[in-house]
Amino acid sequence: MTDQADLERGYRRLLAWYPPEFRRENGQEILAVLMAGARDGQRRPSLAESADLIRSGGWMRLRPSVPRSARTVQAAVGLMYAGAAVSAVGLIIGLALIIVYIQVAVSGQFLGRSLAAQKPFVITVCLVFGLVVVSLWLWMARANGQGRNWARILSTVLFVVATLQLRGAFTQPVSHAGFGVTVLYYGGVVPFVAAWVVGAAAVWLLWRPASTAFFKPPGFTQALHQAHMAELDRFRSSRARSQRQV
Amino acid sequence: MILTALANGSQHGYGIIIDVQEISGGRVRLRAGTLYGALDRLRADELIGVDREEVVEGRLRRYYRLTPAGTRRLAAEAARLQAAAAAALTRLNLAGGMAT
Numbered sequence: 001m002t003d004q005a006d007l008e009r010g011y012r013r014l015l016a017w018y019p020p021e022f023r024r025e026n027g028q029e030i031l032a033v034l035m036a037g038a039r040d041g042q043r044r045p046s047l048a049e050s051a052d053l054i055r056s057g058g059w060m061r062l063r064p065s066v067p068r069s070a071r072t073v074q075a076a077v078g079l080m081y082a083g084a085a086v087s088a089v090g091l092i093i094g095l096a097l098i099i100v101y102i103q104v105a106v107s108g109q110f111l112g113r114s115l116a117a118q119k120p121f122v123i124t125v126c127l128v129f130g131l132v133v134v135s136l137w138l139w140m141a142r143a144n145g146q147g148r149n150w151a152r153i154l155s156t157v158l159f160v161v162a163t164l165q166l167r168g169a170f171t172q173p174v175s176h177a178g179f180g181v182t183v184l185y186y187g188g189v190v191p192f193v194a195a196w197v198v199g200a201a202a203v204w205l206l207w208r209p210a211s212t213a214f215f216k217p218p219g220f221t222q223a224l225h226q227a228h229m230a231e232l233d234r235f236r237s238s239r240a241r242s243q244r245q246v
Numbered sequence: 247m248i249l250t251a252l253a254n255g256s257q258h259g260y261g262i263i264i265d266v267q268e269i270s271g272g273r274v275r276l277r278a279g280t281l282y283g284a285l286d287r288l289r290a291d292e293l294i295g296v297d298r299e300e301v302v303e304g305r306l307r308r309y310y311r312l313t314p315a316g317t318r319r320l321a322a323e324a325a326r327l328q329a330a331a332a333a334a335l336t337r338l339n340l341a342g343g344m345a346t
Binding site: 022026028030031032033034036037048049052053054056059 | 258259260263277278279280281282283285286302305306307308
């Protein structure tokens with residue numbers, strides 16, 4: 001009996017790898033299956049059992065909860081993770097470029113010492129901004145994967161903001177700063193352009209009709225249907241009235 | 247495999263494991279984590295549904311069954327496998343015929 005209690009405790013510990021809502025829904029059942037499948041006198045979960053539970057539980061926490069039917073959403077979520085990766089690379093390149101730029105500018109004396117004093121501040125701002133951007137990508141990927149419609153709208157808004165920013169980057173005059181600086185500048189812009197392209201593709205996918213079905217809760221579709229029907233009724237009755245008048 | 251296990255009526259989790267083991271001639275022994283991962287996915291895709299819930303020895307026991315979409319998917323999969331197997335057998339027979 002104590003063997004069984006030990007074993008059950010061991011299994012329960014492993015079930016902690018699953019997301020809480022899945023555990024609430026299926027935990028008891030999985031435990032029953034595990035106990036039914038246990039060997040006589042088994043006191044601890046076997047290595048293979050542990051590996052299996054950790055793997056599937058961990059995977060459930062990581063993967064987006066998209067049914068396979070909504071492939072467009074799945075693709076958009078994948079793109080957003082790619083966007084996070086591109087932004088992270090962009091952040092590293094950007095930081096490297098800024099450090100090089102400040103070094104060159106200070107040693108060349110054409111921007112003076114004040115810039116050297118600002119160096120830690122500039123780097124911190126860039127780092128924080130970059131990390132915020134990466135987290136936004138990850139957050140949006142997760143929320144969209146869970147079918148939150150606000151996430152779809154917020155992603156689109158963020159994309160528009162990014163578009164405006166990118167446009168600003170190109171209209172800024174940099175040519176007077178010399179060829180080397182211009183090259184550096186555009187070298188830093190390339191990852192942003194790449195991230196923007198990824199974002200454009202993701203937003204496009206999010207608004208495909210196939211995706212829309214995934215984002216709309218069934219209740220909403222029903223309400224929409226009812227609204228359509230009511231409108232149709234109004235239209236019919238008004239037409240009937242006008243026909244009577246004729 | 248899981249769909250096949252559910253083809254002739256609803257089953258609970260442990261029943262599916264036993265059934266899959268039998269269908270495969272003992273070669274496939276599903277683990278609980280794998281099984282519930284698959285069940286979760288199949289439910290999300292609406293290929294299976296919960297038939298009924300019972301409480302056995304103080305534990306919830308859920309019975310799963312195929313949905314119409316799941317039945318269609320299983321039939322299509324089976325037909326595909328059958329066609330592939332038939333093609334393989336035909337070619338094997340052809341090759342055998344040429345050899346003799």
